[in-house]
Amino acid sequence: MRLNSYLILGLIALVLLLANYFTKRAKKFTQQKTSSSVLFVEILKLGVGIAVFAIVSLGLIHRDGFTLSVVETEGTDETVQLVTDSTDTGNSKYYLSQQTWRDFNKQKHSLPFKVQYEAVLNAHKNRNAFAITPSFSWGIFYKYVVDHDTPLVEELSLAFYNYQKEKNMSRRDFAELIISAIQDIPYSLLLSDECKKSDVQPCFSHIKLGVLAPAEFVSSLRADCDTRTLLIYTLLSRFNYDVAILNSEKYLHSVIGLNIPSTGKYKTLKNKKYYFVETTARGCPIGYLPNDVSNISYWTFVLIHNQQL
Numbered sequence: 001m002r003l004n005s006y007l008i009l010g011l012i013a014l015v016l017l018l019a020n021y022f023t024k025r026a027k028k029f030t031q032q033k034t035s036s037s038v039l040f041v042e043i044l045k046l047g048v049g050i051a052v053f054a055i056v057s058l059g060l061i062h063r064d065g066f067t068l069s070v071v072e073t074e075g076t077d078e079t080v081q082l083v084t085d086s087t088d089t090g091n092s093k094y095y096l097s098q099q100t101w102r103d104f105n106k107q108k109h110s111l112p113f114k115v116q117y118e119a120v121l122n123a124h125k126n127r128n129a130f131a132i133t134p135s136f137s138w139g140i141f142y143k144y145v146v147d148h149d150t151p152l153v154e155e156l157s158l159a160f161y162n163y164q165k166e167k168n169m170s171r172r173d174f175a176e177l178i179i180s181a182i183q184d185i186p187y188s189l190l191l192s193d194e195c196k197k198s199d200v201q202p203c204f205s206h207i208k209l210g211v212l213a214p215a216e217f218v219s220s221l222r223a224d225c226d227t228r229t230l231l232i233y234t235l236l237s238r239f240n241y242d243v244a245i246l247n248s249e250k251y252l253h254s255v256i257g258l259n260i261p262s263t264g265k266y267k268t269l270k271n272k273k274y275y276f277v278e279t280t281a282r283g284c285p286i287g288y289l290p291n292d293v294s295n296i297s298y299w300t301f302v303l304i305h306n307q308q309l
Contacts, residue, residue, distance in 0.1 A: 080221055082117065093117035095219035101184035104176050104285045111159050111181070115218040119152040123215035128208050138226075138247055139302040139309060145213045146234050146303075152215040153231070157238050172260060176286065178235050179256070183282050188222040226254035228279040237305040244274050244305070250298040255279060257301065258286055265289040267296050269304070 080097045094117055100110040126148045130141060160181075164174045188202050189195070192210045195203035204222055214231040217223050223231070229245050233256060236243040242259035246267065257267060257274030264287020266273040276299075278284040289296075301309055 080219065095120060097221060099181060099184070101181055101282075103173075103180040104283065109163070109177060109181070111163055113218050113221075114155050114159070115153060115215050116155070117219075119215045120219040123149050123152055123213040127211075127213045127216070130208070132209075137302070139245075141209065141211075142226075142230060142233070142245055142303045145211075145230060146237070149214040150234055150238060153218055153234060156218055157235055160235065161239070174239070175236060175241060175258065175260060179232060179277055179279070179286070180283070182223075182228050182232050183279055183284060185221050185223065185228075187224060187280055190222065190224050190227060225280050229254045229256050232256050232277070232279060233303065233305070240305075242272070242274075242305060244269075244301055245303040246274070246276070246299045247302050248293065248298045248300070250295075251293040253293050255289070255299070257304075260286065262287045265294065265296060267299055267301070269301055270307075274301075 080095055083094055083096050085092045095115050097113045098110060099113050100108065102108050123145075127145055130144055160174070160178055163169075164177065169177065187200070188204060189200040190207045190210045190212060191199070191203060191205050192207060193205065195205040202222075210224070210226075211230065212220065212223060212227045214234045217227050217231050226245075226247070233243055233245050236256075236258070244257035244259075245254060246257050247254045256277035256279060258277055259272045259274050262275040264275060264285070266275040266287065268274070275287040276289040276296075277286055278288055278290060281290075284290075303309070
């Protein structure tokens with residue numbers, strides 16, 4: 001549990017004042033005989049002081065209609081807080097982290113990543129309800145998850161949108177803002193079976209299809225390649241970018257394809273150039289594909305915004 005910052009400062013001040021009080025009084029009491037009435041007065045003074053502190057602290061906690069916030073970390077990354085705000089109208093429970101990163105031009109940005117607690121439960125339930133049939137394809141699964149989770153991460157979408165307006169960003173700069181933010185989040189391996197000591201660490205096991213839904217990713221900051229591509233795809237398609245997800249069975253990897261004027265590696269579909277976007281490492285610009293996964297013949301489109309494959 002994390003206490004209100006004002007209360008923490010107050011507690012520190014109280015400890016210091018008590019230490020100072022007892023240091024001075026202890027010397028006085030040891031040098032002279034102290035009557036019970038004098039001792040009673042000193043105790044009464046101390047009690048009044050503590051009562052005044054408590055009243056002031058409660059006033060700070062309840063200011064603006066809010067009560068003390070309780071922050072938990074129920075199995076989430078240590079940088080994510082599960083916050084409960086109690087107001088006169090009820091409780092609001094949500095996951096929150098403050099993400100700070102640099103874009104491809106080394107410009108620094110900072111935004112809150114927020115998603116409602118109930119939305120995460122909903123996303124988790126929906127993802128696990130997906131039926132794996134003989135006609136399974138990654139594109140069908142991705143679309144199922146994206147369609148469901150797009151409204152669940154609307155707070156994050158609006159945080160990016162408002163930041164774009166504030167900074168007067170171009171459409172390309174906005175795309176790079178979103179991409180670089182997700183790239184900056186440390187890599188975690190997600191597996192449908194058991195993690196082994198030889199696997200990349202940190203590793204999280206028994207996750208259906210080894211993928212988290214966008215709302216789950218925002219709440220945990222745990223993601224490998226396709227969990228990242230799903231969130232980036234969800235955010236970019238929300239703002240009507242011509243974006244795609246490409247997978248490679250050969251490389252066991254997933255990336256974003258973005259139809260935007262650029263340079264570098266791309267794959268063509270219906271006379272459109274979709275430039276590769278690597279999502280698992282910081283600072284990889286649009287059009288960059290690592291050498292060990294760079295043969296574009298091994299890459300296949302699995303989902304494209306507003307298009308049928």
